[in-house]
Amino acid sequence: MFEYDLIARQGKARAGVFHTPHGDLQTPVFAPVGTQATVKTLTPDQLNDLGASLVLTNTYHLYLRPGDELIAEQGGLHQFMNWPNPILTDSGGFQVFSLSKTRKIDNDGVTFKSHIDGSTHRFTPERSIQIQNNLGADIIMAFDECSDPNDHTYSKIAMERTHRWAERSLEAHRRSDQAIFGIIQGGVDPELREKSANFISSMPFPGIAIGGLSVGETKDEMHDILDLVTPLLPENKPRYLMGVGTPEDLINGVARGIDIFDCVLPTRLARHNAAFSSEGRLNLMNAIFARDSRPIDALCDCYTCRTFTRAYLRHLIVAKELLAGTLLSIHNLHTMIALVNDMRNSIVEGTFDNIIGQGLLQWQGNAERTNSKKDKG
Amino acid sequence: MFEYDLIARQGKARAGVFHTPHGDLQTPVFAPVGTQATVKTLTPDQLNDLGASLVLTNTYHLYLRPGDELIAEQGGLHQFMNWPNPILTDSGGFQVFSLSKTRKIDNDGVTFKSHIDGSTHRFTPERSIQIQNNLGADIIMAFDECSDPNDHTYSKIAMERTHRWAERSLEAHRRSDQAIFGIIQGGVDPELREKSANFISSMPFPGIAIGGLSVGETKDEMHDILDLVTPLLPENKPRYLMGVGTPEDLINGVARGIDIFDCVLPTRLARHNAAFSSEGRLNLMNAIFARDSRPIDALCDCYTCRTFTRAYLRHLIVAKELLAGTLLSIHNLHTMIALVNDMRNSIVEGTFDNIIGQGLLQWQGNAERTNSKKDKG
Numbered sequence: 001m002f003e004y005d006l007i008a009r010q011g012k013a014r015a016g017v018f019h020t021p022h023g024d025l026q027t028p029v030f031a032p033v034g035t036q037a038t039v040k041t042l043t044p045d046q047l048n049d050l051g052a053s054l055v056l057t058n059t060y061h062l063y064l065r066p067g068d069e070l071i072a073e074q075g076g077l078h079q080f081m082n083w084p085n086p087i088l089t090d091s092g093g094f095q096v097f098s099l100s101k102t103r104k105i106d107n108d109g110v111t112f113k114s115h116i117d118g119s120t121h122r123f124t125p126e127r128s129i130q131i132q133n134n135l136g137a138d139i140i141m142a143f144d145e146c147s148d149p150n151d152h153t154y155s156k157i158a159m160e161r162t163h164r165w166a167e168r169s170l171e172a173h174r175r176s177d178q179a180i181f182g183i184i185q186g187g188v189d190p191e192l193r194e195k196s197a198n199f200i201s202s203m204p205f206p207g208i209a210i211g212g213l214s215v216g217e218t219k220d221e222m223h224d225i226l227d228l229v230t231p232l233l234p235e236n237k238p239r240y241l242m243g244v245g246t247p248e249d250l251i252n253g254v255a256r257g258i259d260i261f262d263c264v265l266p267t268r269l270a271r272h273n274a275a276f277s278s279e280g281r282l283n284l285m286n287a288i289f290a291r292d293s294r295p296i297d298a299l300c301d302c303y304t305c306r307t308f309t310r311a312y313l314r315h316l317i318v319a320k321e322l323l324a325g326t327l328l329s330i331h332n333l334h335t336m337i338a339l340v341n342d343m344r345n346s347i348v349e350g351t352f353d354n355i356i357g358q359g360l361l362q363w364q365g366n367a368e369r370t371n372s373k374k375d376k377g
Numbered sequence: 378m379f380e381y382d383l384i385a386r387q388g389k390a391r392a393g394v395f396h397t398p399h400g401d402l403q404t405p406v407f408a409p410v411g412t413q414a415t416v417k418t419l420t421p422d423q424l425n426d427l428g429a430s431l432v433l434t435n436t437y438h439l440y441l442r443p444g445d446e447l448i449a450e451q452g453g454l455h456q457f458m459n460w461p462n463p464i465l466t467d468s469g470g471f472q473v474f475s476l477s478k479t480r481k482i483d484n485d486g487v488t489f490k491s492h493i494d495g496s497t498h499r500f501t502p503e504r505s506i507q508i509q510n511n512l513g514a515d516i517i518m519a520f521d522e523c524s525d526p527n528d529h530t531y532s533k534i535a536m537e538r539t540h541r542w543a544e545r546s547l548e549a550h551r552r553s554d555q556a557i558f559g560i561i562q563g564g565v566d567p568e569l570r571e572k573s574a575n576f577i578s579s580m581p582f583p584g585i586a587i588g589g590l591s592v593g594e595t596k597d598e599m600h601d602i603l604d605l606v607t608p609l610l611p612e613n614k615p616r617y618l619m620g621v622g623t624p625e626d627l628i629n630g631v632a633r634g635i636d637i638f639d640c641v642l643p644t645r646l647a648r649h650n651a652a653f654s655s656e657g658r659l660n661l662m663n664a665i666f667a668r669d670s671r672p673i674d675a676l677c678d679c680y681t682c683r684t685f686t687r688a689y690l691r692h693l694i695v696a697k698e699l700l701a702g703t704l705l706s707i708h709n710l711h712t713m714i715a716l717v718n719d720m721r722n723s724i725v726e727g728t729f730d731n732i733i734g735q736g737l738l739q740w741q742g743n744a745e746r747t748n749s750k751k752d753k754g
Contacts, residue, residue, distance in 0.1 A: 036693075037689075038693060038700045039693065041699050041703070042700070043680070043704070044684070046420075062698075065692070066691075066695070066696075070668060074668070074670055074686065075670075080688070080689055081670070081689065091506065103736065116677055290443065290447065291451070293451055303422070311457070312414075312451070312457055312458065313441075315413075315442070315443040316413075318442065318443070319413045319443075321415050321417065322699055323418060325699065326703075
């Protein structure tokens, strides 16, 4: 269990398989985000039809509502939300730092107020892992602290705390049917990142995550950190780039050796009437689409593009019909999932190098940055 | 085309087939309401999986937004909303009378203000039919006036105007691939209803609708009117009871010879967190469901009941997740569609009389009245 098999590689790009109790993950993989135990507006059947395999859900949100013990009583996350395939839970750390207005961090943990009702709660590494053990995802995350990447002093403190918390998280973990991943921090400082990559890699985590990116640094800074970090990581463990990103980010990540991605962007854009397309990002509310009988993207073969015109989608948006969000979520998630699948196939076939440039060109109009995890999914 | 074949009958209850350009309707049939060219929160695929055949859409709403000419340009309603099966459009009359704050009725037509932007518009029988010809549904409705059933004087005026408008609607109709149905009015007055039934039946409409019920009269009054009217109608045409109703109403309607029903109730209840069940109507927001691991209805085999617990549905509702509306719409529509299908089978098998009492008992807790069409679907 939790072994990573490297199937093929081209340059730093890897195609692999990660074995979990709920099935094999073909990597690289993009995980749709189901913050509150639902990928917004989609049924598990629709998600399955999209070819989704791994789904991310959120420890902070589910701890507060409906509660991890309730979910455990109901048979765990897989049964509760009816997702038979692998699930990943984050540690809740990012949300505690970004959603809670009042929070106090000390070396032991974080005290914070619920964004729902203002009640006071406390997360420690032990508590986060206990909650994640209750939720029952296949992949769980060590409790970490994400710093402002531009604040060097804070990045160093946060990284050191993250390392102590990684040890405590590993120690607190109780379930052999869950893989716990360690998280590398260190902001945009090469020295800190190298130190963190080596420290986390030295621990017996079955997978390694890179946190604290896509949170305020530039694209070049993100790429530099990835170029520095991934060569330091063990070959035989999956690498997860947390909260990233756009179609372009996925290509840049895979090219630098990343195996797992998650991002709220596809579903969040859908709620804002926006769609990825090979012509650049489209806002379907725009009046120019009122009589446009083309699909969102002629190159896309998702249910939405096979079935509906831009004119119909715009009508749904203008008429405030919720189906618009469902159909745009299907399209945007399909775009990401199809993109990682295409990259995987090209790595296996040895043609990945040839398609990077073309892929980056195709998706460059969709590259707008997003501070991904601050949104609720 | 537009022939009605009577397959079986038991008492007044009928099982039949109505032939349309987009397929045969097995009657009795319940039509989900897709006010704005979408059955709220559901994809056509989901609707098809539910076994829906006929879908109702709304002339008033689609005329205002996105416009009937735009829909005609986009290939008509079937293509626009991707519903390959039969569609019915109402005449827009009911919405003009119920949604528009300022409206002036004269013998020629109705001038009204848009509920969207206050702009002034005018519907006449000719205009309503022209719009419905543009929309392109299989079944379209004569333009009628629905009165307050408790106002005898107004009911008589409205009925007489409805009769003149029926003649003008029939005269204005242009497309042989659309069936136009006449509408019986007359409030709760037996004399008016008898007169209207005879008048509309005498005209060459391929189908007959009963309007002006479920708009403020009692259940007994509705049943009395149906007992009076259906025996006056031609055997070889389908009978459509507009805007009705609850599961109990469907049983009472079929028992009195009705073939077609539509109602916003299943999808509207879903938006208010309510579900039909054989235990009575449930509001899934209720805290008693927080740890309830049963499906909504143990007797139901819809996707929602096969897949999700009450505890999960309550979590979605409390967390304001839109998937709740989708899953409850699936359940509530399935209930109505399965109910008419069961009734049809029992009529064919000659067992309908035996199941009426049991059916009414099963569904009595769901019988709350609704002023169906005033809601947007």
